[in-house]
Amino acid sequence: MDIKSFVQNFAEQFDDIDTSGFTPETQFKENEEWSSMTALSVIAMVDQNYSVQLTGNDIRGSSTILDIFNIVSEKVKQ
Amino acid sequence: MIFPVKQFGLIFRLVEEKDAAFILSLRTDPKLSRYLNSTADSLKQQQGWIRNYKKREKRGEEYYFLFADEREMPLGVIRLYNILGKTYTGGSWLVSPGADEFAAISSDLFLLIFGFEVLGMEQCLIDTRKSNKKVVRYHRMFSRQTGEDEDNFYFEMDKADYCRKREFLTKIINDK
Numbered sequence: 001m002d003i004k005s006f007v008q009n010f011a012e013q014f015d016d017i018d019t020s021g022f023t024p025e026t027q028f029k030e031n032e033e034w035s036s037m038t039a040l041s042v043i044a045m046v047d048q049n050y051s052v053q054l055t056g057n058d059i060r061g062s063s064t065i066l067d068i069f070n071i072v073s074e075k076v077k078q
Numbered sequence: 079m080i081f082p083v084k085q086f087g088l089i090f091r092l093v094e095e096k097d098a099a100f101i102l103s104l105r106t107d108p109k110l111s112r113y114l115n116s117t118a119d120s121l122k123q124q125q126g127w128i129r130n131y132k133k134r135e136k137r138g139e140e141y142y143f144l145f146a147d148e149r150e151m152p153l154g155v156i157r158l159y160n161i162l163g164k165t166y167t168g169g170s171w172l173v174s175p176g177a178d179e180f181a182a183i184s185s186d187l188f189l190l191i192f193g194f195e196v197l198g199m200e201q202c203l204i205d206t207r208k209s210n211k212k213v214v215r216y217h218r219m220f221s222r223q224t225g226e227d228e229d230n231f232y233f234e235m236d237k238a239d240y241c242r243k244r245e246f247l248t249k250i251i252n253d254k
Contacts, residue, residue, distance in 0.1 A: 015211050016109070036173050036182035041212040043183075043250065044219050056180055056250050 001050065001076060006069045009049055013041040024066035046072055079196050086184035086251050089150060092135060093142040098124040100144070100152045104172040113210040114172075134159075141192065142170070145185050153177040156185045158193055164200040166193055171213070180251055187247045194240045202240065204233040220246070 003024050010028070011019035017033045028034060043054045046068075052075040054068070062068050082091035093101070102124045104110055134140040140159040146152045154177060157170035168189055173182045193199045204221060206213050207230055214231055220243040221233035235243070 013212065013215075035175050036177050036179050037212045039179040040182050040216050044215045047219060047246075048215075053246065053249065056252075059179055 001073060003066070003069055006072070007065055009045055010042065010065050010068070013038055013045055022065065024064065024069065026065050027063050028065055028068075029063060042068070050076060052076060079192070083188075084148075085188055086180075087178070088145045088147065088153070088181065088184050088188070090143050090145050090185075090188055093128060093131065093144050093155065095125050095128045095132075097144050097152070097155075098128055101128075101155055101172075104155065104174065107175070109175065110172055113207040113213070143185075143189065143192075145181070145188070147178065147181075153181050154185055156189050158189055158197075160203070161197075161199075164198070165203060166197070166199050166201075167203045167205070168193065169204065183247050184251055187244065187251065190240055190244060194237060200237055202235040204235070205230045206233070219243075 007022055007024060007026075011022040014031075014033050017031055022028075039059055042059070046052050046054050050072050052072050054071065058068070058071050062071065082089050084090075098121055102119075102121055105114060105124075106119060128142075131140060131142055135142070139161055140157070142155065142157045142159075144152055144155050152174070154173035155170060156168070156172075158166050158168055159170075160167040168186075171182075171186065173185065190202070193202055202221075204217055206217055208214065208226070217231075217233045220239050221235040222239070223231055224234050225232040
C-alpha cells in the first residue's frame with residue numbers, strides 16, 4: 001500500500017472537480033463536491049481496494065487524504 | 079411503524095403535499111437532477127404528484143420518506159415503490175448537498191430496515207444511472223448486478239445481502 005496509489009484511488013471518487021492537483025495534504029472536505037455521497041463512495045473504495053472498513057469517526061476526524069491513508073494503513077496491519 | 083421516527087440521528091416521516099417545494103428544489107438542483115428521470119417541474123405538478131402518491135401510500139403500494147435533522151431541517155428524500163409480492167424497488171434517493179456526511183448512509187439504512195423488517199420484503203431491486211458513479215460503486219458493494227442498458231445498471235439484493243449491508247452500515251453510523 002503506497003500513498004501515491006491511495007491518493008489516485010481517493011481522487012477517483014470525485015467525478016466533477018479537477019483532481020489533478022490532489023496530494024496527500026489535500027483537505028478533501030474543502031471542495032464543492034464533498035458530500036454524504038462522496039463520503040459513502042470513499043468508504044466503498046477503501047472497503048473494496050484495501051478490505052478495511054472506515055468508521056464514522058475515521059471520516060469525521062480526518063481532514064487530509066494522508067489522515068485517511070494513515071488510518072487505513074494502521075487497520076491493514078491489524 | 080408510527081411516524082415520525084427518530085433513527086440514526088435523523089427524523090423520518092412520510093412525504094406530505096407541503097413538502098412539494100423542498101422536493102422540487104432537490105429534483106431541479108442541477109447536480110442532483112443529472113441522475114433523475116424527467117420530473118414534474120412546477121410546484122403545482124409536484125403537489126399533484128404527491129396527492130396521487132398519497133393514494134398509493136394509503137393502499138400500501140408505495141412509501142416516500144422525507145428525512146430531516148434533529149432541528150427538523152429537511153435533508154433529503156428516499157422512496158420504496160413497485161411492491162410486487164415480496165419484492166420492492168428502492169430509489170428516488172436525493173440528499174441535500176449541505177447534509178451531514180452520513181445522511182446518505184443513514185437514510186439508505188432506514189429504508190432497508192423498513193423494507194426488509196417492517197414490511198417483510200425478501201428482495202430489493204435497484205436501478206441506477208451509469209453516470210451516477212458514486213451510487214454505482216456503493217451498490218456494487220452489497221448488491222448483484224443483474225443487467226444493464228444504455229443508461230442504467232440494474233441490481234438486486236436479497237435478505238442475506240441486506241443483513242451484511244445492515245451490519246456494515248450500522249457500524250459506520252454508530253461510531254459517531
